[in-house]
Amino acid sequence: MSAASCLLTEDQFLCSICLDVFTDPVAIPCGHNFCKTCITEHWNINVPCQCPNCKEVFNTRPELRVNTFISEMAAQFRQSAQQKASSSSSEQHVAKPGEVPCDVCTGTKLKALKSCLVCLASYCETHLEPHLTASRLKRHQLIDPVENLEGRMCTKHDKLLELFCKTDQTCVCMLCTVSDHKTHDVVPLKEEYEEKKAELEKTEAETQQLIHKRRLKIQEIKRSVELSKEDADREIAGGVQVFTALKESVERSQAELIDTIREKQIKTEKQAKGFIQELEQEISELKKRSSELEQLSRSEDHLQLLQSLPSLNGAPPTMDWTEVSVCPPSYEGTVVRAVAQLEVTLSKQMRKLFEAELKRVQQYAVAVTLNPDTAHPELILSDDGKQVKHGDVKKNLPDNPERFDTCVNVLAKQSFSSGRFYYEVQVKGKPKWTLGVARQSINRKGQITLNPQNGYWMICLRNDNEYNACTDPSVRLSLKSQPETVGVFVDYEEGLVSFYDIDATALICSLTGCCFTEKLYPYFGPCIKAGGKNSAPLIISAVNHTE
Missing domain, CATH: 3.30.160.60 (Classic Zinc Finger)
Structure with a gap:
């Protein structure tokens, strides 16, 4: 019998209702076989009685008897399958917590390899085999093992x-x-699956792109921190070097001052010591003569006194000390001269510092041109947009919202809303001018008050030598020389606007703690012509980087 069973295929021993090996197989009149329990329950639910395979209808419910031959063959096949499963179970994995177990395994549950959407069951490698070999089971849809198939x-x-x-x-x-x-609107599940899967893949790609951009941003921020640390370390090293040199210079000047004063004092003490020694010598000689005179004056022998007088030594030579004196040295101006010399040294050091600072800010030089749409109608702009001056005639121009209509000012075309920028303007020959930056929303009509509260960060020259920072209130600036070229540097995030005298390599002033929230535009105010006294133009000049 075992030899005969080897000629039969495995699907011949499977009940088409429970899809498992026959248990108490019975044959119905049409010739198909089923488990006795399976076909009984099927007919209990479905009326009239009908074969599940060929759909033949029986008017009278057939009497069911167990086919002993098929039962024995099925028992043998079941035993063979269990032995096979037993021998291969060591190669398969027992289902662990979180893994889907096989629904057919009795006792130890093996890990399921697939789940069947038709049978609504999950199978291990052994119990999955009928779905891979039986022709009618091959049509079933298999998926990766999932739990809760009833939810489908x-x-x-x-x-x-x-x-x-x-x-x-x-x-x-x-x-x-x-x-x-x-x-x-109903579509097959697979069609919606493909559509949603495509959307998910697109979303996933977009998400990955967002992740990539943020990783790049992290790298950018980290690099910025590294550069900031490098700048900070370099600035600290430079600052320590400068202050060490200044400290050494101050200490050296202090030591020289002390040496000068002490040298004068030592000279005075030496002179006084010489005078004292001479005076003490004269006193000693005078005491000796006084003693001789006193002794002789005490003698009561007339003859001896008269005879001894000629033999007395003459009076010892002495100096006329009436006009002799020791004058304390004069120290007036000693400290002042030392500090003045130190100031010269500090000025040289400050110039070096400003040269280094100017060199750094010039790295942020930008191209700037004047915007004719903002210029007051009396201003004359050059064709290249680099020069502006006040003219005699008021041109007939459109009064657009951007144009200044009362104050003779003009803005640049370029605007800046982040980072740092720098430009230079020639002011040579002008007794009046205004320079700086202005925010986009400034008032351009009527009289204007230049201060940070109104969106202007400026410095100006009035009456040839009166320089002011346009704050509220304005601050008078003290400059050693009149600038011919002014550099303007802005650090948007730092809230800083600095003005430099390029020719003197010096800082004119810095406006700190500025609050920038809008675009900033370079601002140029050449002021009125004043009968020709202020006819020279403001010129946006090329930046010659400091060597």
């Missing part, structure tokens, strides 16, 4: 959820399409 069935019609209702955005079965979802 329609709770209302107990049918497989194989369609998708786009109207209600829910999965439905075939019977749902003729009832609750009859007029809805």
Whole structure:
């Protein structure tokens, strides 16, 4: 019998209802075989009695008797399958927590390899074999193992959820399409799956792009921090070097001052010591003569006194000390001269510092040209947009919102809303001018008050030598020389506007703590012509980088 069973295929021992090896197999009149329990339950539910395979209808319910031959063959096949499963179970994995177990395994549950959407069961390698070999089971849809296969069935019609209702955005079965979802837009589940999968893949790609951009931003920020640290370390090293040199210079000047004063004092003490020594010598000689005179004056021998007088030494030579004195040295001006010399040294050091600073800010030089749409009608602009001066005639120009109509000012075409920028303007020969930056929303009509509260960060020259920072109130600036070229540097994020005297390599002033929230435009105010005294133009000059 075992030899004969080897000639039979495995699907011949499977019940087409339970899809498992026959248990108490019975044959019905049409010749098909089923488990006795399976066909009994099937006919209990479905009336009239009908063969599940060929659909033949029986008017009278057939009497069921167990086919002992097929039963023995099925028992042998089941035993063979169990032995095979037993021998291969060591090669398969027992289902661990979180893994889908085989629904057919008894005792130890093996890990399922696939789940069947038709059978609504999951199978290990051994119990999956019929689905891979039996012709009618090959048509079943297998997927990667999943739990809760019952959730794939329609709770209302107990049918497989194989369609998708786009109207209600829910999965439905075939019977749902003729009832609750009859007029809805329904598509096969696979079609919606492909569409949603494509959307997910697109979203995933976009998400990955966002991740990539943010990683690049992280690298950019980290690089900025590295550059900031390098700048900070370099600035600290430079600052320490400068202050060390200044400290050494101050200490050296202090030591020289002390040495000068002490040298004068030592000279005075030496002179006084010489005078004292001479005076003490004269006192000693005078004391000796006084003693001789006193001794002789005490003698009562007339003859001896008269005879001894000629033998007395003459008076010792002495100096006339009436006009002799020790004058304390004069220290007036000693400290002042030392500080003045130190100031010269500090000025040289400051010039070096400003040269280094100017060299750094010049790295942010930008091209700037004048915007004729903002210029007051009396201003004359050069064709290249680099020069502006006040003219005698008021041109007939459109009074657009950007144009200054009362103050003779003009803005640049370029605007800046982040980072740092620098430009230079020649002011040579002008007794009056105004320079700086202005925010986009400034008032350009009527009289204008230049201060940060109104959106202007400026310095100006009035009456040839009166320089002011246009703050509220304005601050008078003290300059050693009149600038011929002014450099303007802005650090947007730092809130800083600095003005430099390029020719003197010096800082004119810095406006700090500025609050920038809009675009900034370079601002140029050549002021009125004043009868020709102020006819020279403001010239946006090329930046010659400091060597």
